[in-house]
Amino acid sequence: MDSIFNQRPPSLLSQFLSSPLRFLAHFLYTAFPLPPPTRTGKSIRLVCISDTHSAHLDLPPLPPGDVLIHSGDLTQSGTLNEFYGVLDWMRIQPFKHKIFIAGNHDKCLDDPTIYQVLDGQYPELIYLQDSSVNVSVRGRILTVYGSPRTPQHGSWSFQYPRFDPSQPIPVPPISIPMTSSSSSYLPRSKSTTPTISRGFSSLSASADVNPWHFIPAKTDILITHGPPFAHLDSLMPSSPQGCAALLNALWLPPPPLAHVFGHIHARGVQVLSWENDQRYYENIMAGRVGWWSLLLVLWGTVKRMYAFGKGRREMAKEGTVLVNAASVGGWGDERRNEAVCVDV
Numbered sequence: 001m002d003s004i005f006n007q008r009p010p011s012l013l014s015q016f017l018s019s020p021l022r023f024l025a026h027f028l029y030t031a032f033p034l035p036p037p038t039r040t041g042k043s044i045r046l047v048c049i050s051d052t053h054s055a056h057l058d059l060p061p062l063p064p065g066d067v068l069i070h071s072g073d074l075t076q077s078g079t080l081n082e083f084y085g086v087l088d089w090m091r092i093q094p095f096k097h098k099i100f101i102a103g104n105h106d107k108c109l110d111d112p113t114i115y116q117v118l119d120g121q122y123p124e125l126i127y128l129q130d131s132s133v134n135v136s137v138r139g140r141i142l143t144v145y146g147s148p149r150t151p152q153h154g155s156w157s158f159q160y161p162r163f164d165p166s167q168p169i170p171v172p173p174i175s176i177p178m179t180s181s182s183s184s185y186l187p188r189s190k191s192t193t194p195t196i197s198r199g200f201s202s203l204s205a206s207a208d209v210n211p212w213h214f215i216p217a218k219t220d221i222l223i224t225h226g227p228p229f230a231h232l233d234s235l236m237p238s239s240p241q242g243c244a245a246l247l248n249a250l251w252l253p254p255p256p257l258a259h260v261f262g263h264i265h266a267r268g269v270q271v272l273s274w275e276n277d278q279r280y281y282e283n284i285m286a287g288r289v290g291w292w293s294l295l296l297v298l299w300g301t302v303k304r305m306y307a308f309g310k311g312r313r314e315m316a317k318e319g320t321v322l323v324n325a326a327s328v329g330g331w332g333d334e335r336r337n338e339a340v341c342v343d344v
Helices: 014-020 022-028 080-091 112-121 244-250 276-286 294-306 308-319
Strands: 043-051 067-070 097-100 123-129 131-137 140-147 221-224 258-261 269-274 319-323 340-343
Touching: 014 022, 014 140, 022 123, 022 294, 022 340, 043 244, 043 258, 043 319, 067 221, 080 097, 080 112, 080 123, 112 123, 123 131
Parallel strands: 043 067, 067 097, 097 123, 123 140, 140 221, 221 258, 258 319
Antiparallel strands: 043 340, 131 140, 269 319
């Protein structure tokens, strides 16, 4: 696991030589990012953390906000005692809503009986496992969907077979009408798992099931443990580690306002504008297209550079804010990061 989660970034030259096209595409795509939406009187502030790995007491104090989100790996070893410690800490945090999902380290929550015990003892906390909840803040209702699923790596919990990003995503074993002309981007199911107030639904991890087809069509805040492919999913741009099927789901209209995740300790914030240059960038990273697509990525960067003032703000407002909220980082996970705040 250290080779993915605790890697020391190689030199820029080494990264370039390992994959020149991917390196340049990533450099151009991230060179002039859109800013996150600015706060208004109607904004709801999300305070996001992830991958605390039982180090929650060592984190900087959490800033004020409306909704606290923990996107998994609350514990290091997944023991019940570890859960009691972090949930005791979460319950006293001064937020109107406190939502969390499991991560691959959180083995206890793979057992429904353990969840039922914890749920009864922590009614202040909302746990989501392939399920949704509606939360109200100052008259606004947000639909939040959470899932702990991550692509297979080792023998951890909540895993599913990894999808090859260079290949079309398989059609799920349910009837879904095609609405996209591209076989690489399939529509999300409108007949999804039931929306429930808290808890989990059982989801098969077989090779026939794409777990992201069960995201409700109207989701405002998406919480997953793992990142989407090619966005905040690696310390090295030439080696993306995120899930291609999850990225596919994000493209389906309407996109969420925000997507919060962790798993790969590559903390950051990125705004997706759903423009053509984003698609070409992702196709380059997936190995689907060649050098000519780099010109289209460059053109998208130029457009962002010259869309000053209101133009850039409007582009950001219509996009999706991605948050890799990893709370630990650095070589050996010695760094303790502040929470990431996002206004939606």
